[in-house]
Amino acid sequence: MRHGKKVNHLGRNSSHRKAMLSNMATSLIMHKRIRTTVAKAKALRKYVEPLISKSKEDSTHSRRVVFSYLQEKNAVTELFREISQKVGDRPGGYTRILRTGYRIGDAAEMCIIELVDYNENYTQNKAGKQSKSKATRRSKAKKQIGDILSANEDNTAMEDIQLLEEISTTENISNTEEVSEQIQDTADAEDKTE
16 A cells, blocks of 8 residues: 655656756756646646755855755756746745646646646636625625725715616516615715715
């Protein structure tokens, strides 16, 4: 039984596995994205993320430690100059695995492993999604009433009441007493401010 054994040997002996992961890490650092199998990508992620964390502190010791893993001078330079600057504020999770399907020859599950901060398309889409508010279990009417009141602060109380009544009719809100109380509260608040 393999209880608690977390190392995927990938069908290789120790020296072959270390050399393969070193070469894959070098390719990932130099090209920012490589195509491989899911098993190798998961093993590579465990191998390369500590090296990227180590590159945040640019000292001779950390450069020597990273070089002992990568054995590639240009990759170490790239890691400490460019990549460490780009991931400086990120607390971890420097790589992303995107599954792409199965290989035709042996049906191995394939993927793309990439450095997160270098995929501009994906980060722009995420930034657009973050502008939406968090989903809650509260009623839509309360949220829309709050949005309208904050957007229409310069309108008069009557215009706000008309907008709120339009929302309550279009959303088919069952609890009309709650909406009418909120409409009355907004009207009273407008009267007090004037």
